[in-house]
Structure formats: structure tokens, C-alpha cells
Amino acid sequence: MLALSRGLVSRLQLFATDVAATPFPIRFLRGFSSEAAVAAEAETRIIDAKPGVMTPNSKRTGVIGVKCGMSAVWDxxxxxxxxxxxWVDDNIVSQVKTPEKEGIFALQIGCGQKKEKHLTKPEVGHYRAQGVPMKRKLRxxxxxxxxxxxxxxxxxxxxxxxxxxxxxxxxxKGKGFQGGMKRHGFKGMPASHGASLSHRSIGSTGQRDAPGKVFKGQKMPGRMGAEQRTVKNVxxxxxxxARNLMWVKGQVDSLCLSIIHTEV
Known part of the structure; x- marks a missing residue:
């Protein structure tokens, strides 16, 4: 009963806020559904795909591309x-984010196709709410x-x-667990005299009693690859x-799924 009375008091307080300045339907929604009230009061932004002149400060959206091969040309x-x-695989705008709702200007882009049974329920609900087909990747x-x-x-x-x-x-590309020579380019131990079954060892990693420890960040064997990397100015x-293909100069073969973005 105590919780119920507190709930009723809070509802009545919300319902009585700005009674004179707020229309009745929004007053009703404000008292019983804060999300509906926010949606009703928020200004609707109309976004049209109309031509316009961009400034040097304009920032366009990017696209999602899949690396599908290597080639070469001669100058x-x-x-x-x-x-x-x-390959730019069927990119569409799947969501528009504005400051009124999300606090930023951003575009969510989806690429490829994917069956509904291979998606989670939140992902399926997101695509259905936006009215776009199921996509394989979102950025x-x-x-x-x-x-x-x-x-x-x-x-x-x-x-x-x-x-x-x-x-x-x-x-x-993920390389798995690799040693110091492959992961960091170490020289390794001597190949002839003075080394026995330790030719690819990384050698000493610390000092003697002072400080008597290995400092953080020491280059050692470990997991290699499977990290996000950016190649600038390609x-x-x-x-x-006709085939939605793009040829870019440089070796981008380590990027299995590429996100191409640029500024005007």
C-alpha cells in the first residue's frame, strides 16, 4: 500500500505540472507514459535526399566494403x-540519429543480406522498426x-x-599465439655457437635485483592480429x-571487412 500510494502521488505531481500550458492529450500522456510524452513533444525532423552544396566543414557518411581480391597496375x-x-555490398541507410533523440548527427549503414533466423530478436526488431531489410553488418x-x-x-x-x-x-587477420620474432620482429638468439634449442627465444626481459621485476608493456609472445586498424589516405x-567494385591503391589485404569513410 505504501508503494502504491507513493506511485499515485508521483503520478499526480507529474500530471499537475504545467497544466495550463500543456494541451490535454499531452498532459494525459505525461502523467502515465513519459516516453510517449517525450515523443509527442519532440520536434519531428524531416530529412529529404535533396541536392545541395557542401562546405569544407561538411562530413559525409562512409560505406561498408568487403575486400575481394588483389591486383596490380603499372605506371x-x-x-x-x-x-x-x-566490393560495396548493397549498402543502405538503416537508421538516422539526430540530436533530438540520440544527441548526435549520425547515419547507421547496413550492408549485405542475412536471414532472419540467423539474427537475434533485438536485431530483427530493430530492422522491422526502421522498415529496412535484414543486413549482415551494421556500422x-x-x-x-x-x-x-x-x-x-x-x-x-x-x-x-x-x-x-x-x-x-x-x-x-588473426594469427593466433605467435612468438616474439614474428610478432615484434625480434632478431632471435645466435644461430651457431652458444645457443641450444633456443634460437627463436626473445632473450632477457628484465634486470637483476634492481628493480627485480618485468616492466609492464614488455614485448613478449602472445596473441597476434584480430585488431582494428586504419589505413590513412588511400x-x-x-x-x-556496374558491379559496385572499387580499386584502391595500396595493400589493404590485412583488412577482411573494410569500412571506407571520407570527408568532403
Missing amino acids: KWGARIPITVL EFPVTEDALLPVGTSLNVRHFVPGQYVDVTGIT WIYKICP
Whole structure:
């Protein structure tokens, strides 16, 4: 009874707040559903995909690409230039985030396709609430207000132009547990005299009695790879809109799933 009376008092206090200045339907919702009241009072932002002129401070969204091969081209001097082929797999805008609700300007991009049975219930509910098809991968890109796109907008390689510079982020290939020579490039122990079955050992890792410990951060054998890495200023060699392929200069083969983002 005590908890019930406290609940009724709090409801009545909320219901009596700004009675004269608030319309009756919103007063009713405010007293019994705070989320509905916030939604009713929030200003609806209309986002249209209309052409406009961006400023140097504008920040566009990126796309999600899958690395699908390596190639090479030769310049006019005969030098070989490594090229990485990226596939932009069916990217669409799956959610728009605004300061009124999420506090930031951002676009959530989804790529690929995935069956509903292979997704969790929260993921399925998210896609259904936004009215977009099920996607294999989701990534969020912070943008400026003039670069917002409506939900369902399709993105392809025409989002970029040849000669543009982009940043590519992804997860490196996992190498498992590796030794110091492969993981950190150590020289190793002597290969002939003075070493017995310890040629790939890392050697000493500390000092004597002072300080009598191994400092934190010492390079040692351990897990290698499977970390997020970013390659800056990757040059776009060419694009193929028919197959949604993009050729970028440089070796991006360690990125199994690449996120390509750029600024205007």
C-alpha cells in the first residue's frame, strides 16, 4: 500500500505540472507514459535526399566494403603499383540519429543480406522498426547536418570518385599465439655457437635485483592480429558502378571487412 500510494502521488505531481500550458492529450500522456510524452513533444525532423552544396566543414557518411581480391597496375615508368579490390555490398541507410533523440548527427549503414533466423530478436526488431531489410553488418558514421540521408537510401561506389583519398578501417587477420620474432620482429638468439634449442627465444626481459621485476608493456609472445586498424589516405584508382567494385591503391589485404569513410 505504501508503494502504491507513493506511485499515485508521483503520478499526480507529474500530471499537475504545467497544466495550463500543456494541451490535454499531452498532459494525459505525461502523467502515465513519459516516453510517449517525450515523443509527442519532440520536434519531428524531416530529412529529404535533396541536392545541395557542401562546405569544407561538411562530413559525409562512409560505406561498408568487403575486400575481394588483389591486383596490380603499372605506371608510365614501369613500376608496379599494388591495388586492392573492394566490393560495396548493397549498402543502405538503416537508421538516422539526430540530436533530438540520440544527441548526435549520425547515419547507421547496413550492408549485405542475412536471414532472419540467423539474427537475434533485438536485431530483427530493430530492422522491422526502421522498415529496412535484414543486413549482415551494421556500422555508424558521424556526419554533419547537411549530410543526413533518409532511411532506406541506397549507397554504392558512386559515393566516391577516382582520385579521391579515403581512410579504410577494418579488423586484421588473426594469427593466433605467435612468438616474439614474428610478432615484434625480434632478431632471435645466435644461430651457431652458444645457443641450444633456443634460437627463436626473445632473450632477457628484465634486470637483476634492481628493480627485480618485468616492466609492464614488455614485448613478449602472445596473441597476434584480430585488431582494428586504419589505413590513412588511400587513393581511389577507379570504380565500377556496374558491379559496385572499387580499386584502391595500396595493400589493404590485412583488412577482411573494410569500412571506407571520407570527408568532403
